[in-house]
Amino acid sequence: MIGSGKAPGEALSLAARLEELLRGPEPETEAPALGDRRRETLAPALGDRRPETEAPALGELLTEADTAEAGEHQAVVRLVAGIIASGASATGANQTSAFRLLWRGLAGDFHDKAPGLTADVMVTLGDDSDWIVRETAAALAGDLLARRFDSFYPTALAWTGSESENVRRMAALAVMYTSRKRKEAWASRILDVLERLLPDPAVYVRKNLGPFAIGSALLMRHPAQTLERLRRWALSPDERVLWNVAMAFSAAPAKAHLETALDLLGPLSGHPSRLVWRAAASSLRFLGRHDPARVIPLLEEWREDPARAQAAETALGYLKKG
16 A cells, blocks of 8 residues: 555655555456456546546545645556556456546646647557557547647647557547537648548548548548548548548448549559558448449449459449349
8 A cells, every 4th residue: 555654644745645545445356357347447437537426535536635845646547547558456346447537637737737648648558558548548538629729620630650659540530529519710720630640551441430530530520621621632642641531431421422432432442552552442332332323334344444344343232232
């Protein structure tokens, strides 16, 4: 216990008192596997930050942390991030409380006091081996970016050059979450982050980019600027960039932009790269299910074009299966 070795009556620091509260007593029985415990207990922390969900003792320390001096505040954030990253808390409830505390600490004015530490904490959690920790870190990053867009944006942009594919993916998800604010003044810079990731070689990044961050989110929230970028990106010679362009039309928002989608998917369906034409076929299959009267005759026409025959046949094959 953190208090051991202290002289009688000596006051513990805020960080030490938080550690006692969050780590809790030693468990009497062996704890569940770390991955299972995190999945069971950390998921609620993604959206549940209401004060009434916190234990009274934690609530008191949270209030104290809000007004702590910068040095003590930094010690608290380092402590809590370490507990999360190591899974060292005795109970799942304490692990969840640690995430709530970190969210509260980073979402306030703490980033302004210690931006370097904030970035270090986010990278540590965003590169964690456990999926749920990575997901929560991305949500944290998006929340922070939405609250401190101008000051935190350079950090998110820098993540696109990280050696870790987990951190690069976190950059994509962070700006995707921030786009929920639907602030047009931010759209161009959000798209700049995603643009840097378009040629990323990691499948893990790519799957969260074209069909997800761009297709599911940006195309819905900032359609005009996103379509303008997609038209420009469609001229790239890089097959990974083109894969992202094609897959951006595989999500529901593409239904509202059918003609633009078909205009861009036409050339992509005839691309010599299997990676590209199969992505185009996937989106054409999706759009064909939405508007078969418009898409199927076009695919029948493209089937007669040697360059686009494979993509057209592939999409038609799936559509005819129902």
